[in-house]
Amino acid sequence: MTGQATDRALRGRVTQEVAEVIATRRVGAYQHITLVAPGVAELARPGQFIALAVGGESSGTLLRRSFSIHRVSPSGTYGGTVEIVVSAVGAGTRWIVDRVPHDTIDVVGPLGKAFPLPTEPVACVLVGGGYGSAPLFWLAGELRERGCHVEMVLGAASEDRLFGVVEARRSCDGVTVTTDDGSAGHRGWVSDVLPDIIDRTNAGVVYGCGPMGMLESITRVAEAHGAVAQVAVEESMACGIGVCMTCVMPVVGSDGRTRMVRSCVEGPVFRGDRVRWDAFDGGHARVPDDCVGAPKVGGH
Amino acid sequence: MVDLSVDLGGGHRLPNPLMTASGCAANGKELHRFFDVSDLGAFVTKSVMADPRSGRGTPRMAETASGMLNSIGLQGPGIEAFVDEDLPWLQSVGARVMPSIAGSSSTEYAHVAATLRASRAFDAVVGVEVNISCPNVANRGLVFACDPMASAKVIALVREQLPRDIPVFAKLSPDVTDITAIAAACVKAGAEGLTMINTLLGMVIDTDLMRPQLGGVTGGLSGPGIRPVAVRAIWQVRQAMFEGRIPTVPIIGVGGVRTGRDALEMVAAGASAIQVGTVVFNDPSAPVRVLRELCELLEAKGYDRFTDAVAVAHGR
Ligand SMILES: Cc1cc2nc3c(=O)[nH]c(=O)nc-3n(C[C@H](O)[C@H](O)[C@H](O)COP(=O)(O)OP(=O)(O)OC[C@H]3O[C@@H](n4cnc5c(N)ncnc54)[C@H](O)[C@@H]3O)c2cc1C
Ligand SMILES: Cc1cc2nc3c(=O)[nH]c(=O)nc-3n(C[C@H](O)[C@H](O)[C@H](O)COP(=O)(O)O)c2cc1C
Ligand code: FES
Numbered sequence: 001m002t003g004q005a006t007d008r009a010l011r012g013r014v015t016q017e018v019a020e021v022i023a024t025r026r027v028g029a030y031q032h033i034t035l036v037a038p039g040v041a042e043l044a045r046p047g048q049f050i051a052l053a054v055g056g057e058s059s060g061t062l063l064r065r066s067f068s069i070h071r072v073s074p075s076g077t078y079g080g081t082v083e084i085v086v087s088a089v090g091a092g093t094r095w096i097v098d099r100v101p102h103d104t105i106d107v108v109g110p111l112g113k114a115f116p117l118p119t120e121p122v123a124c125v126l127v128g129g130g131y132g133s134a135p136l137f138w139l140a141g142e143l144r145e146r147g148c149h150v151e152m153v154l155g156a157a158s159e160d161r162l163f164g165v166v167e168a169r170r171s172c173d174g175v176t177v178t179t180d181d182g183s184a185g186h187r188g189w190v191s192d193v194l195p196d197i198i199d200r201t202n203a204g205v206v207y208g209c210g211p212m213g214m215l216e217s218i219t220r221v222a223e224a225h226g227a228v229a230q231v232a233v234e235e236s237m238a239c240g241i242g243v244c245m246t247c248v249m250p251v252v253g254s255d256g257r258t259r260m261v262r263s264c265v266e267g268p269v270f271r272g273d274r275v276r277w278d279a280f281d282g283g284h285a286r287v288p289d290d291c292v293g294a295p296k297v298g299g300h
Numbered sequence: 301m302v303d304l305s306v307d308l309g310g311g312h313r314l315p316n317p318l319m320t321a322s323g324c325a326a327n328g329k330e331l332h333r334f335f336d337v338s339d340l341g342a343f344v345t346k347s348v349m350a351d352p353r354s355g356r357g358t359p360r361m362a363e364t365a366s367g368m369l370n371s372i373g374l375q376g377p378g379i380e381a382f383v384d385e386d387l388p389w390l391q392s393v394g395a396r397v398m399p400s401i402a403g404s405s406s407t408e409y410a411h412v413a414a415t416l417r418a419s420r421a422f423d424a425v426v427g428v429e430v431n432i433s434c435p436n437v438a439n440r441g442l443v444f445a446c447d448p449m450a451s452a453k454v455i456a457l458v459r460e461q462l463p464r465d466i467p468v469f470a471k472l473s474p475d476v477t478d479i480t481a482i483a484a485a486c487v488k489a490g491a492e493g494l495t496m497i498n499t500l501l502g503m504v505i506d507t508d509l510m511r512p513q514l515g516g517v518t519g520g521l522s523g524p525g526i527r528p529v530a531v532r533a534i535w536q537v538r539q540a541m542f543e544g545r546i547p548t549v550p551i552i553g554v555g556g557v558r559t560g561r562d563a564l565e566m567v568a569a570g571a572s573a574i575q576v577g578t579v580v581f582n583d584p585s586a587p588v589r590v591l592r593e594l595c596e597l598l599e600a601k602g603y604d605r606f607t608d609a610v611a612v613a614h615g616r
Contacts, residue, residue, distance in 0.1 A: 014333050016585065053582060060366040060524070061363070062578065063582070106583075241330055241331075241333075242330040244323075244361075245360070246358075246361040260354045265330070285358040285515075287356065287357050
């Protein structure tokens, strides 16, 4: 066994470790942070995420914050490292982006299911909205190793909210950029440019990571153009490890029945056509009436 | 070395007093990735009802100061799947199990208890916790735990279904005027123990959207922020036992335990066992860490036996 992952971590494919911040830098509107977390680095696959504790051992902020793994280096100079890209939106993420080198953060991971990889070298389109592109470069590398033609679409509200345009040009066979305000690339949404890219490359799989609305439209476009969508969702999570049932969403199983499934363990990557997009509405997800165990009329 | 073992009834001597809290540990497999669930005194499972339940829509949580609100709506696979899959798995890893059962009518509780008793892995069960913080459909959705008569009826029916060597624990809600009245009703109806406390009813409004933050509007408040309420409830009920107003039965303390010190505080108030709930979301191996810390504290204070520390704060 290499690295410092314990036996239990290997058996459980998950570990908890106190990670040292060794680098942190501003990239547009985001903070790109590198952590020494050899256990996570050794076990992780693209599409998985980590959950960071906020504010130290006696912090009144109890719930962990989840971040897609941008990249891992299992055997760096400092031991294995894990990188994340953080958008500071509230108190927890602000605390995280304020960490300086040599500070420590308690990390649990890797969590959730990774992006499934195609068995044949089919063309793939990777679509990232804002920091949603973070896990896609690593994925692109793995796909190209398998002989897949890989194109990337990066979309954001404005240029400073794009992440990784330069890296995308280096790691993919083609890159298209869109911004809502036209400050970079095409003015508009990723769904405006996606149909042509799928058709031109004859793509078999579209991978997506970003806001829910974007994932829904990627799924629609992929379906209409004969590709399978694999999307990584972002739901509010209290535990990230499958014990609390807060992160659920309605998803159709292989038996054709809808269940409220935990996006932290059964996701965050789902086949887009399995997600019950019809149940989502402005930050809420309803329990569809045909869901297994749905409340009957007049309560349970 | 401190003797941590404790007997909560039925002759099942537990190796230590630490447990998971219902609904904060699922049914074992997930936490077993972080620590061996058989290292716990007992594993308390997610409250299970008769049929599969989807639970409520989302968002199901809101973070609060030192805690959180949840509105899960008792999502679960139903008792048949529980006894076919979850209980045998827990038995296979050597866990001592305290299943938590729930219902929306007293007959549903009885049916769940009967199915549990008839199951092939029932040997792993060391006690049954009855979550009476459920809406009673027969009484316009009033929570059983808020009504001494309804609570007593549920406990009596569950008690009838289970063998005598399986202690029944009534899990009480702090959202009542006098928790000792509910505790007395449950013990009189046959409960051999009490678990205190379930979550407190709370609410958060999202001031960006100017609407309730939870899909279910209200939710249960948990975490370190509620610990003083739990300590108070345990204290009051234990006091009533000392005064002879309630027969003395073991109390399992739960509510905001984060450290060994917090566990010891509940023990001093009268708890004979401790559950760790919400703090698991912060630290997945918290139950075994709290056990280690509690053991160190008892040792430092010169206790030979854990049970010697139970309720010592009374009369000091
Ligand atoms: C699987 C997954 C991957 C993610 N990857 C990234 C990433 O790579 N980069 C990044 O910047 N962010 C990512 N997020 C979102 C990030 O977790 C939230 O922005 C963060 O939790 C907000 O915390 P806060 O304290 O700053 O905000 P607050 O709004 O103060 O948080 C309050 C509570 O709501 C929860 N919450 C708020 N917004 C979100 C959200 N969008 N998703 C989930 N929970 C939320 C928090 O966890 C917290 O419990 C990801 C989320 C998930 C679930
Ligand atoms: C997400 C969540 C789900 C819960 N589900 C249940 C449940 O199914 N049955 C139950 O009796 N209590 C349930 N509880 C309550 C806990 O078991 C515990 O009584 C309460 O949270 C207080 O303890 P804590 O502060 O350590 O979490 C739940 C609590 C949370 C946070
Ligand atoms: S976040 Fe707790 S079950 Fe998914």
